[in-house]
Amino acid sequence: MNYREESLKKHHEWQGKIEVVSRVKIENQEDLSLAYTPGVAQPCLAIKDNPELSYTLTRRNNLCAVITDGSAVLGLGNIGPEAGMPVMEGKCVLFKTLGGVDAIPLCVKTQDVDEFVNTVYQISSSFGGINLEDIAAPRCFEIERKLKEKCDIPIFHDDQHGTAIILLAALINALKVVGKKKEEIKIATVGAGAAGIAIVKLMLAYGVRNIVMTDKQGILYPGQKDMNWAQAQMAEITNPNRETGTLKDALVNADVFIGTSTKGLVTPEMVKTMNKDAIIFAMANPDPEIFPEDAKKGGAKVICSGRSDYPNQVNNILAFPGVFKGAFSVRAKDISENMKMAAALALANLVSDEELSADYIIPKPMDPRVVETVSKAVAEQAIKDKLNRI
Numbered sequence: 069m070n071y072r073e074e075s076l077k078k079h080h081e082w083q084g085k086i087e088v089v090s091r092v093k094i095e096n097q098e099d100l101s102l103a104y105t106p107g108v109a110q111p112c113l114a115i116k117d118n119p120e121l122s123y124t125l126t127r128r129n130n131l132c133a134v135i136t137d138g139s140a141v142l143g144l145g146n147i148g149p150e151a152g153m154p155v156m157e158g159k160c161v162l163f164k165t166l167g168g169v170d171a172i173p174l175c176v177k178t179q180d181v182d183e184f185v186n187t188v189y190q191i192s193s194s195f196g197g198i199n200l201e202d203i204a205a206p207r208c209f210e211i212e213r214k215l216k217e218k219c220d221i222p223i224f225h226d227d228q229h230g231t232a233i234i235l236l237a238a239l240i241n242a243l244k245v246v247g248k249k250k251e252e253i254k255i256a257t258v259g260a261g262a263a264g265i266a267i268v269k270l271m272l273a274y275g276v277r278n279i280v281m282t283d284k285q286g287i288l289y290p291g292q293k294d295m296n297w298a299q300a301q302m303a304e305i306t307n308p309n310r311e312t313g314t315l316k317d318a319l320v321n322a323d324v325f326i327g328t329s330t331k332g333l334v335t336p337e338m339v340k341t342m343n344k345d346a347i348i349f350a351m352a353n354p355d356p357e358i359f360p361e362d363a364k365k366g367g368a369k370v371i372c373s374g375r376s377d378y379p380n381q382v383n384n385i386l387a388f389p390g391v392f393k394g395a396f397s398v399r400a401k402d403i404s405e406n407m408k409m410a411a412a413l414a415l416a417n418l419v420s421d422e423e424l425s426a427d428y429i430i431p432k433p434m435d436p437r438v439v440e441t442v443s444k445a446v447a448e449q450a451i452k453d454k455l456n457r458i
Contacts, residue, residue, distance in 0.1 A: 085157040086164075086173070091127070120457070123196070123399060132171045132392055133195045134159045135188060137179050140204040140227070140262070143353055149175035152202055159201060159226075167389025167439050169396065171199070181207055185214045196396050197222040199388065205261040206298035222395045222403045228266035230384035230391070233408050234430065235267045235326065235349060236274055237415035238382060241429035242370040244421075246345040248323055254278045254343075256318040258357065259328035260288060260299045267326060268306060270412070273405060279306045280322070282315045283329075316341075323347065327357035334358035339366025348372065351382060370426045379427040386433060387411060390442025397443065399457035400450040407449045414445035 079085075092103045101107050111125040123129040134156045138149035156173030163171035172195075178184050188198060198221065203211060208225055215223045224230075243250060255276060257264055260283040268279050281288045281302055288295065288303040289310055295303060311318060315333060319325060320341045325334065326349040334357045339346055348363045350356035353374040360371045360378050372380040391411055395403055418431045418441055431438050450456045 079154060085154075086160050119193075122193070123457075127170060128194065128196050129399065130168075130170050130396055131195050132163060132169055132197045132199055132396075133174050133188075133191070134163070134171050134199045134201055135174045135176060136200070136202045137176050137184055138202065139179050139207070141202045146179075146204065149177050155202060159199070162385055163199075163389055163392065166385060167393040167443070169389060169392050179204075179207070181210050181214070185211055185218070188215055189218045192219045192221060195221060196399070197224065197392055199392070200225040200227075202227065203262070205265070206296045208262050209265070209298050216402065220401050222392070222400055224388070224391065224403050225262065225266075226384055226388045227262045229270075229403070229408055230387040231263040231328070231351075231382070232266040232270040233387040233391070233412045234382050234384065234415065235351075236270050236409075236412040237386075238349065238372055238380065238430045239271065239324065239347070240274075240412070240416040241419055241424055242324075242347045242372075244424060245426050245429060246323075246347060246369050248345075250275050251277055253323040254280065254321060255324040255326060256280050256282065256315070256322040257326040257328070258282045258315050258333055260295075260302060261328065263328040263351070264326070265298055265302055267328065268302060270405075270408060272305065273409065274412075278308055280311055280318045281306050282318050286314045287311050287318050325349065325357075327351050329357060331355035331357065334363075336362050336366035339363055339368050342367070345369035349382065370429060372429070376433075380429055381433060382430070383433040386415060386431060386438055387442065390439040391446050393439060394443035394446030395450060398447045398450050398455075400447075400455045401457065402455050403446075404449070404453050404455060406453050407446050407455075410445040410449035411442045414441050417441075 094100055094103060115121045115125060136152045136156055138152040139146045141147050141152045141155055153175050160171035160173050163169040176184055176187050212223055212225045260281050285294045288299055289307050289312055290303050316338055319338050321343055323343045324347040328351050330352050346368045348368045348371045350358050351374045356373045363371045372382050374382055418437055
């Protein structure tokens with residue numbers, strides 16, 4: 069099937085992937101008076117006296133806003149807010165189908181950080197949480213930080229943290245397969261944008277000590293030219309041996325490669341310079357930094373990609389539905405680093421020692437156990453972190 073052509077036909081047919089469905093039937097005057105005026109005044113007054121009642125007297129308790137500025141949509145780049153709407157709608161479908169979470173797509177017509185933040189903040193009291201989506205780096209880091217400071221509901225940039233959660237879960241199990249320890253490995257990455265930086269931060273928090281990041285300018289190191297502020301921060305906390313050079317140089321004696329960049333950057337010959345039983349995460353879509361068959365030619369032992377036609381697909385639907393469901397279940401005020409770590413560990417533990425193999429290190433995207441397992445872990449950690457309201 070040509071998915072691009074068929075999808076365009078389907079979108080013409082669907083004319084939108086979501087719709088509003090009423091939870092209340094209005095069949096007579098009494099129904100109208102209860103759901104709307106005059107009866108609706110009473111819950112309004114109750115919320116006026118106690119805004120927390122907005123979670124129990126409205127759908128806010130299970131409502132997420134999926135918000136973009138259209139600046140980094142899929143691999144298509146800065147295509148604008150209107151063009152990002154099909155992706156936002158699709159995300160809302162996944163929230164509801166997989167996690168039972170109601171979601172509303174919102175495409176904001178500005179790429180100014182403060183204007184975007186203020187817009188989202190002004191509407192935040194309508195929602196239980198905010199899922200930021202497809203916002204370019206480094207602006208996305210500043211947007212998330214400012215919204216977390218202003219809002220008292222969970223703010224989650226899925227391109228960063230959803231990807232990081234799944235990559236960490238996959239790494240935990242891949243290390244079991246190859247018999248290596250997190251403290252002893254070297255990781256080389258390419259792509260120092262939203263996903264790449266978030267992945268590295270979570271892996272450092274997990275206890276990995278030697279991570280060398282690369283981007284278009286080569287290996288990141290303190291004082292290097294042409295880095296944005298977010299990359300400069302990462303250069304200070306990674307690359308402990310202060311390596312220089314290119315991705316090719318970074319891969320020498322590396323145990324793990326993580327790519328969140330573009331196709332064709334890694335060759336079998338480059339994989340051969342890595343340590344024995346190398347682990348490859350080639351995440352570029354639709355064409356990865358190196359195809360699995362070529363990585364195997366280079367001697368890689370465990371290989372992941374973002375594609376569904378190869379084993380070990382890294383797909384964000386393994387994370388965000390369960391993360392939000394768990395946060396909403398305890399009415400969390402935030403999604404902490406500990407909650408993300410708990411989600412990753414829960415995902416990793418879903419693969420038993422008996423099931424674990426080079427071709428099966430993370431659950432499949434549609435595994436029915438995933439959402440409940442991640443949700444439970446996130447909710448429990450929110451309570452431990454004292455971020456819960458109930």
